[in-house]
Amino acid sequence: MINGSEDHFSNFIRHQSVFHFNLVSEECRTRWLNGDDPSDEGDVESIPQLIKTFPSHACRNPIGIEAKTTYGISAKNTRDIFLSYDVTFGFACINKEQEAGRCEDYQVLLTCPSDFCQGCRTRWFDFDNPTGRGDYETLLQLEMVFPNEVCSQPVAIEAMTVSATGQTRNPHTPGGRRCQDYKVRFTCPLSFCLVHNQWS
Numbered sequence: 001m002i003n004g005s006e007d008h009f010s011n012f013i014r015h016q017s018v019f020h021f022n023l024v025s026e027e028c029r030t031r032w033l034n035g036d037d038p039s040d041e042g043d044v045e046s047i048p049q050l051i052k053t054f055p056s057h058a059c060r061n062p063i064g065i066e067a068k069t070t071y072g073i074s075a076k077n078t079r080d081i082f083l084s085y086d087v088t089f090g091f092a093c094i095n096k097e098q099e100a101g102r103c104e105d106y107q108v109l110l111t112c113p114s115d116f117c118q119g120c121r122t123r124w125f126d127f128d129n130p131t132g133r134g135d136y137e138t139l140l141q142l143e144m145v146f147p148n149e150v151c152s153q154p155v156a157i158e159a160m161t162v163s164a165t166g167q168t169r170n171p172h173t174p175g176g177r178r179c180q181d182y183k184v185r186f187t188c189p190l191s192f193c194l195v196h197n198q199w200s
Helices: 047-053 139-145 188-194
Strands: 012-015 018-021 042-046 064-069 083-084 090-094 104-109 119-121 154-162 165-168 179-180 182-189
Touching: 042 047, 042 104, 047 090, 047 104, 064 083, 064 090, 090 104, 119 188, 182 188
Parallel strands: none
Antiparallel strands: 012 018, 042 090, 064 104, 083 090, 119 182, 154 182, 165 179
16 A cells, blocks of 8 residues: 555645545555454454454455564564465464464455555645654544545555655654654545545
């Protein structure tokens, strides 16, 4: 869902009171999903359970699956043995099968059929600045400030720095590290695009 190419940043056009949302057409991948942890019997990230837990973010018939630990190590680079790691069932690591007696905590990313990702992107929003405690571009805040331009249940979010603004020192971060100024945009469900791609 994340695309850093500036050529793809023009998917939202505003002209007078008309909002145009263009369809997204690129590889269809979910965000990282983590619906279980290794307590009890193990860490099971099954497709049916992911759909139940993340109904707007998991597809029913994925064509690819990736797994990594919650701290970023690819599943294939751990010593865990997996009961399942495929697109039919999903991912499963059982504690009693592990030499250490416990699985790592995993999250999965699904590659889905292209029709699952039919949707649209908003324009970039930069409402807040990194003064005070930091830069907050929250969904609730943006919905209030830009009604009808932001969907309430986006399927993805992208963030990038506003290069012209540069960095501002944030005294509330450890060591007073600098917090950059960010802008965000959202990928919204197709239903939102169709309703709002008209005169408001």
